Amino acid sequence: MNPFATHFDSLEEFADHVSELLQCPITIEDANHRLIAYSGHEHYTDPARTATIIHRRVPERVINSLWREGVIPKLLQSEQPVRVAQISEIGLGNRIAISIWKNKEALGFIWAIEMDEPWTEQQFDVLKQAAKAAKNLLLQAQIRKHKKEERIQEFFWKLLTGHFSSPHDIVEQCNELNVHVYPFFAVGIFQFQQHIQTQVERQIDYLLKTTQQLAVPLYTIDHQRLIVVVAPSSNVYGEAHIERFFRSFMAQMKERFRVDIVMGAFGNVYECYTNIAKSYEEAQTVLKMKRAFPHQLADVQSYQHLGMYQFFDLLFEKKRHGDFHNAALNKLKQYDAQHHTNLVETIETYLDYDSNVNETAKALNIHPNTLAYRLKRISEIGHIDLSNMSEKVKLYVDMKLDKYRAT
Template sequence: MSNEIYKLFNQSFDSLEAFADTISEHLKCPVTIEDANHHLLAYSSHDDETDQARVSTIIGRRVPERVINRFWKDGVIPKLNHSDEPLVIPTIDEIGLRNRVAISIRKNEEVLGYIWVVDVNGTLTTEHLDLLKLAAQKARNQLLQLNLQNKKKERNEQEFLWQMITGDVVNHDSIEKELVRIGLKKGQPVAILVFSFKQMSKELYNQLTYISKTTQKMKILIHTLDENHWITLVAPKNSTTFIEETEQFIQSFCEQIKERFETRVEAVGCGYPKETFPIISESYNEANAVLRLKKLFPRELETVHFYHELGAFRYIDLLKRTPELQKLTSNPALEKLAAYDKDNQTNLMETLETVLDYEDRLTEAAKKLHCHINTLNYRLKRIKEITMIDIKDPVQKIGLYFDIKLFRKSV
């Protein structure tokens, strides 16, 4: 590579746009520069020799999610994230992508961003790729400075989120003004979603941040951590379709974190959208209530995300948190059945709970208990003899369901 090229990239640039134009001028190809979360930082001018993926990126100021998903599926982004070498990417017509060459901008193992070159005619040579490596090294310091600014901004936003969910800020207009600055549309509601993980690490937090910045299924305004809980403030597109929108987002999020990073979400709790911002703490409390009960009853509430989906467990939660009511919920019949199980090495309590869980679907209950339907009927007859419980009586049945859930968590 000539000394002129080295001198060219050793000069100071007024902006990343000027830097992108310089790369483009020497490669004779359109160039874009992105941050680590695929948000557009700069792009060179271009003629008709470009592609739809680049046009969409420039218009939306970030790479379309369908393009990111395809790059993960094809292994493009993992390769870029673990190498300092340029990567040649052949045409992918389904996402409007023509021949590309890309390189990551890195400091040690941390990816700061990417340089993308549209190589429409496949004219880039080895010397051009060496120039691209030099450009990535030159861009490192500029993106480091930008990264520091973004981290400071993120810390300030996280502090603001905690002020909201703890009720330290109570003026609607001042909260809305700050949220609009962050990216909320005026008049748009906000809600809290909380994702629970088995354990949290810096690497996992970075992965969560990456997904939050690249997803386009739901707008995540702010996110922060509370031990192993990832708390997000989201802006739904529409309050009336919030539940459907959120369910789609959760499914996509859980799939991405599993497929890309081999991490599993333990549980998700969702609060409802609030148009009055000083009461956003209510949304946080709703999400936390779901997580608290899912932890106590993981089997029964495995697929639950919203408070209204808890059903009878909403009242079980109330009973558990009210000592005066707990005194009224002791059930001698259950205590007698538990004592019989202990003395006779049986599992009649489990049988009773399973039958209540499956209501009148005895065949499914028998399958769950790994026994024949006749065996199940015999056990139910024995339970009635021991306890005088009549599970066909709807009043007894409803009360028994509450009692057995409370009893199981108190023994």
């Protein structure tokens, strides 16, 4: 006899029904730990549940903790209920959880709080039946969402390609599609090691939806790239927040799902949504430069911190035109070729290490005095004043542009 053979008007009604059967509070989440429904009966409720209900999603530290403890992996592996012992640091009481499945995809979870008495076998059976019954209810909500997703995708690509010129149009479309408009945003890109498979898509969706470091109102997947709009809560430290989010996103993709992300990059933070295309361009520039200068830009993610590489595309265009030939650099190259020396490498490393003699010498495996001697020769041969910032900049840029050409 199935206690769920009746029709439920809403998920709330369903949650209340389960709660009544099991005599404990019930919470239902989707696969991304968003609150779907919860029972309203007066029972004891642990702080984690309270927070979940208030914010309409499971707090991130709770999710992280559950991953660390291996709870969520276990839920994603089997359809069996999992008992979770109290974790007081995050305000989680004793819980029982079970995943809701459709074919091989986990659609969500049902959480129960284990009250004073340990559960009986019968209670576990009820929970398993509840999970099965929840499937159809959840599915309906999903379908409604899927259709909308497609329209959002199209809208997002229009934004990225600069299709809209009026901020008003954008906001209107956002409202229509139920996309929240945030006061500040930036566009970011993650470059994956491989073409992104459906399974990875789900994992991405999961991480983006569960993060609470910042909002991700829009995202899309394109071959090996994940493109996101990120909205930091404040403008002052917005960049730092995005930076942190990017690092943790890449770390989590690797740790939890063993998916390698080669690099991440994001453009400037803007206020006006017409700048999405610009921020996207900037993010692309960062990726391009990181590819050309993997060493120097190893831990640069933002366009802001691209430094001088920001204007490399522009300069390169000009250089290809035959402008900017650098007599000093040419002379050094020529000298190197004729005398089998390393003057160009020396000066480049020296500038890479911000004119720091010791570090440069260490990096080049030479005596500091050797470096000093070479620098003297460099300034003689190239007629360069190495204590003139402007000349140093020109030389440095020209050398890096040379490298850029080689890519």
